[in-house]
Amino acid sequence: MNKIPDTEQTSRYDHIEQMSTNEILTAINQEDATVALSVQKVIPQIEMFIQQALSRMQTGGRLFYIGSGTSGRLGVVDASECPPTFGVSDDVIIALIAGGDGAIRKAVEHAEDAETAAWSDLSAFHPTDKDVVLGIAASGTTPYVIGGVKAASEAGLLTGCIACSENSPLGEVVNCKIEVPVGPEFITGSTRMKSGTAQKMILNMISTTLMVKLGRIKGNKMVDMQLTNKKLHDRGVRMIVNASGLEADEAARLLDNHGSVRAAIDAVSK
Incomplete structure (x- = not known):
């Protein structure tokens, strides 16, 4: 039997439906308060990925995020904020989600199970060995993401991952793994919660640091931001x-x- 991902651990809480509104909110907040500390522990792994990605992006490489469901949507959010915030073109950080752009709003059945689909999606951008692929999957088991980073590695691209489960199948097939176990979700298996928060924090750290190192900040100001409103x-x-x-x-x-x-x-x- 395959190892059960850390993200499937049983919640520390039970009979949640019997809790008062205040009890639910307090419990969620208490769980969320642990996420930043979990992320802090993996800063060395985040730094390693950034350093290797930066060296490629400084020579014209691009950063691709690939993910499914919540993980894919978080990648889309982060990538889409970079052009207005830092004034870079929209082909510097590119996010792909299983099932295509329609999956940003609505779940696409079985899209995450298509192991060859991510590389097919990436191929439309004519990737080269200067590019970087970051797979995002809370469980670290998503076939769309695993298949994508495997194919990217075989093509000479630098690969990394953000997973919320230790010793994940995804972590085994990338050059730079970032695995940040956050413990059981408040609702068992609901990885849009703590896992999603951890992924969002790490994506913020990655894109912001890369943009700083690529010269897109002066002092502490977004001097290259797009003046859209x-x-x-x-x-x-x-x-x-x-x-x-x-x-x-x-x-x-x-x-x-x-x-x-x-x-x-x-x-x-x-």
Whole structure:
């Protein structure tokens, strides 16, 4: 019999349906409070993956996330936030989800069981050995993800994973494994909860660190962000004011003329 993934451990709580609303909320919060500590323990593994991914991305490589269900959706969220936040093109970090974009909103039956589908999805992007593939699977057993990273490794790509189960089948087939067991979920097997939170935290750490190292942050500011709404335009004006000492009206004029916070600050600095 195959090893049962850590993510299938029985909840520490029982008769949940008999709990009061406050008891449910308190218990969920107590469980969530343990996630950051679990992630802290695997920082060395996260760092190792980032260092190896960075060396490839600095030479033009891309980072692909592949996942199914909640894991796939978390990858989509993280990848989609990078262009507006850091001003990179949408082909620097690319997320693929089993079942295609329709699976972002609705579950696609059996999509995660298609072992060859991820590499087929990746192949549309003409991957090269400069690229990186990060498989995301709470249980570490998802065939779509395992098949994808196996094929990617065979093609010379760097591969890594985020799993919430130790000694997972997924971890065995990647170059850099990040396995962060978070313990039983509040509702047994509901990996959208603590496992999903851990995956989101690690994805934040990976993409943010990569963008910093790729020069997309100045000081602590998103100077390359896309100015897609009034809130972000106003934020950009404040950044220029803080960096230059200009009045807000002049900073706004500079921002409108140059189209980016970085360009406006550079213009003042010359």
